[in-house]
Amino acid sequence: MVIDEDGLLTTESVKRPGPSVEDISRSLQRFNWPDYVVFVLMLISCMVIGVFFGYKDHQKHKRQKHARRGSEALDYLVGGRKMKIIPVSVSLVASWISGISLLGTSTEIYVYGVQYCYIVCAVVLMGLSMNYIFLPVFHDLQITSAYEGGLKAVVWTDVIQTGIMVGAMIIVIIKGTADVGGLSVVIERNSAGGRFEPPDFNLDPTARNTFWTLLIGGTFFWTSTNSINQNMMQRYLSLPSLGSARKALVLFLIGTTTLLAMCCYNGLLIFAMYHDCDPLSTGLAKAKDQLVPLLVMEVLGEYPGLAGLFVAGIFSAALSSLSTALNSLSAIVLEDFCKPFVSKPLTETQTRYIMRFTVLAFGALAVMMVIVVEKMGAVLQLSMSLGPVTLGPLFGLFLMGFFFPRINGSCAIVGTTAGLALMSYIVIRSQISIALKEIVFVEKPVTVAGCQYEFTPKNGSLFVEDPMPGEKSLHHVSFLYYTMIGSVVPTIVGYLSSFILPRSKTDDIDPLLLAPFLRRFYHTRDSKANHMTEVLHEFETKDIQL
Numbered sequence: 048m049v050i051d052e053d054g055l056l057t058t059e060s061v062k063r064p065g066p067s068v069e070d071i072s073r074s075l076q077r078f079n080w081p082d083y084v085v086f087v088l089m090l091i092s093c094m095v096i097g098v099f100f101g102y103k104d105h106q107k108h109k110r111q112k113h114a115r116r117g118s119e120a121l122d123y124l125v126g127g128r129k130m131k132i133i134p135v136s137v138s139l140v141a142s143w144i145s146g147i148s149l150l151g152t153s154t155e156i157y158v159y160g161v162q163y164c165y166i167v168c169a170v171v172l173m174g175l176s177m178n179y180i181f182l183p184v185f186h187d188l189q190i191t192s193a194y195e196g197g198l199k200a201v202v203w204t205d206v207i208q209t210g211i212m213v214g215a216m217i218i219v220i221i222k223g224t225a226d227v228g229g230l231s232v233v234i235e236r237n238s239a240g241g242r243f244e245p246p247d248f249n250l251d252p253t254a255r256n257t258f259w260t261l262l263i264g265g266t267f268f269w270t271s272t273n274s275i276n277q278n279m280m281q282r283y284l285s286l287p288s289l290g291s292a293r294k295a296l297v298l299f300l301i302g303t304t305t306l307l308a309m310c311c312y313n314g315l316l317i318f319a320m321y322h323d324c325d326p327l328s329t330g331l332a333k334a335k336d337q338l339v340p341l342l343v344m345e346v347l348g349e350y351p352g353l354a355g356l357f358v359a360g361i362f363s364a365a366l367s368s369l370s371t372a373l374n375s376l377s378a379i380v381l382e383d384f385c386k387p388f389v390s391k392p393l394t395e396t397q398t399r400y401i402m403r404f405t406v407l408a409f410g411a412l413a414v415m416m417v418i419v420v421e422k423m424g425a426v427l428q429l430s431m432s433l434g435p436v437t438l439g440p441l442f443g444l445f446l447m448g449f450f451f452p453r454i455n456g457s458c459a460i461v462g463t464t465a466g467l468a469l470m471s472y473i474v475i476r477s478q479i480s481i482a483l484k485e486i487v488f489v490e491k492p493v494t495v496a497g498c499q500y501e502f503t504p505k506n507g508s509l510f511v512e513d514p515m516p517g518e519k520s521l522h523h524v525s526f527l528y529y530t531m532i533g534s535v536v537p538t539i540v541g542y543l544s545s546f547i548l549p550r551s552k553t554d555d556i557d558p559l560l561l562a563p564f565l566r567r568f569y570h571t572r573d574s575k576a577n578h579m580t581e582v583l584h585e586f587e588t589k590d591i592q593l
Contacts, residue, residue, distance in 0.1 A: 082355025089359040092207055130285040134206050136298035141205035141212070142278050143299070144306045149212070149361055151427025152307065154335045156314025158490050160242045162256040164311045167304055169265030173273060174300045176266075178293055181274035183563045184449065186289040205370070215357040216309050223316045223346045233319040240318055241491050253523040255488045264527030268431060271442035271530050277375035317342050323497025328504055369413060376409050377402040432526045436474050439533015440466035446534060447541050449562045452569060454541045457548050462541025470533040476522035486523060 155163045224230055237243055246258035254260065273279050283292040317338050326332040332341050340358075347353035381401055386393065393401070440463045447454045447462065454462075480486040495504070524532070558566040 079351055079355075081351035082353075082358070085352045085355035086359045086362070089208075089211055089362070130282075132286065132291050132295050132298070135282050135286055136295045136302065137209050138205035139279060139282050139295065139299040140302035140306065141209040142282070143273070143303055144212070145365060147427060147430050148306075149216070149310060150336050150339050151430070152310035153313040153317060153339050155427055156242065156311050157317045157338055158335060159256060159488070160244050160491050161311065161315070162244060162247055162258075163261065164307075165246050165258055166261040166265040166269075167307060168258075168262050169269050170300060170304055170307070172262070172266040173269040174296060176270050177274055177296055179564075180449065180562050181270075181280075182283060182292050182296065183289060184560070185280055185284060186292055187559050189284070211356065211359050212361075213306070213309075215359065215361075216306075216313070218353060219343055219346055219357060220309065220312060220316065223320065223342060226346055227316070227319045233315055236319045236322040237315045240322055240493075242315060242318055252525060252528060253519050255525055256527070257525075260525045260527040264525065264529070264531050267442070267531040267534060268435070268438075268527065268529075271438050271534065272434075275442055275445050277379055278372055281375050281378060313339065313342070320345065322494075324495055324499070325493035328493060328495050329498055329500075329502040331502075369410070372413075373406045373409055377405040380405045428526055432474055432478070432529060435526075435529035435533045436470045437467070439470050439530045440537050442530065443534035443537030443541075446538050448560060450565065451538070451542055451545075452556045452561060452565075453545045455545070455549065458541045458544040459537075461544045461548070462537035462539070465540040466533050466537030469536055470529065473522050473524070473532070474529065476520075477526070480522060 152163070224233060227233060227236075234243075247254070247256070248259065249257045250259060251257070252260070283295065286292045286295060320342060326338065326341055327335065332338055340361075343354055343357045347357060381398065385401055443466050444459055444463050447459050477486060495502075556569050558569050561569060
């Protein structure tokens with residue numbers, strides 16, 4: 048439905064002087080040879096870095112023929128634990144800010160307003176939990192996998208890709224702001240369009256974005272994806288000390304917050320550019336996630352190479368996340384699926400081939416999955432909805448281990464199974480309801496009154512009215528709460544199960560596996576024996592001195 052100049056609703060073709068929407072779409076969908084050159088150079092630079100570090104490490108191992116066993120895996124997976132703070136911090140940001148974030152966050156702001164920006168509060172809480180709970184535990188254990196590559200190449204590739212990504216965004220923001228008339232015009236148009244709004248303190252858990260869903264749900268989601276995510280933890284473990292890891296965490300929080308702010312501003316800039324001619328209603332953008340590329344072509348299309356730079360930035364964000372995931376998957380396969388099932392230690396050559404083959408296999412699978420994912424709607428909500436099916440129960444499993452020593456393996460399995468079943472139902476049922484229009488999210492108003500081209504309005508694309516009030520079920524809860532539900536429910540079920548099933552003996556618990564503030568309450572027999580030995584040795588020393 049579209050509002051014409053007379054204020055009437057119509058679905059008929061709107062006749063305007065000038066070109067049609069198809070003509071404009073064809074003119075924007077172009078990639079000149081400078082754009083291809085910039086894009087290809089980015090890919091080549093990433094390949095050169097990988098080849099350079101691979102060759103360098105190969106020569107190093109040839110010179111050190113008597114290196115200790117396992118050094119191949121140690122160097123590949125955690126860079127020998129000798130990485131520097133700055134490149135690791137940049138790599139953390141690049142791994143965290145994916146192509147989904149660059150495209151999805153800006154779209155979220157354009158369609159639903161700035162409410163999502165308040166998720167930055169969750170970033171602060173995530174940083175605190177990482178600093179005082181998760182980093183100390185994993186760094187004390189000094190393990191390769193969070194569950195128990197070429198990391199040097201991945202980290203330095205991420206540094207270059209992050210530079211391209213940030214540089215492209217800065218160019219779009221500066222040029223786009225200038226094109227619409229300056230920062231004051233961006234603020235004025237978004238204020239008039241209802242995009243600016245204070246935090247919504249509504250306690251309704253079914254509301255899409257409120258301050259509480261963003262703070263509570265966002266904290267669980269961001270903490271889980273940063274703390275127990277092999278992609279992220281592997282980078283923290285590549286640093287030589289806990290102090291270095293904490294410094295990298297601070298820099299990571301600053302970089303993430305900055306990029307999140309840039310993505311939010313990009314969403315405001317899109318609305319300022321199309322405030323009187325919504326491209327979704329006219330069909331100029333076929334899907335919501337095409338809004339950012341449309342802005343880029345509108346702003347940078349006439350400058351050779353700059354559009355290619357931004358596309359390279361998007362690909363950089365995607366490739367940094369992909370390279371991180373592939374490297375981490377190779378670590379998990381090696382540590383959890385190969386080493387436990389071999390009768391004798393793997394040789395350096397066997398380790399190398401296993402890790403390389405794993406990367407190739409999962410890379411091919413990721414490429415094939417693109418065909419499925421591209422048909423599943425807006426990427427930001429989709430990524431925060433499907434992931435918690437397994438991420439939530441997995442995070443709950445770690446919470447059980449960190450905070451509730453009485454929960455043993457059997458209780459943890461019961462709780463995790465319950466959480467996995469519940470989250471599978473909630474997510475699948477909610478996706479069906481969204482597809483059937485049973486769950487409808489209220490969008491901010493848009494208009495096509497200022498369009499200067501001919502188009503045929505798309506039904507339902509102009510705005511979404513408030514849904515009719517009706518009975519709400521569990522699957523109506525906001526997708527931001529999925530990770531919280533998926534982690535809290537298994538923890539509660541596992542804890543209650545410990546009163547029925549045989550529970551763990553606290554004397555057999557390694558304090559290093561617990562959250563730091565709980566360690567003082569639990570001591571293993573070995574630690575008690577060691578303490579007594581130290582006391583006796585101290586008295587013996589004093590006797591000798593006397």
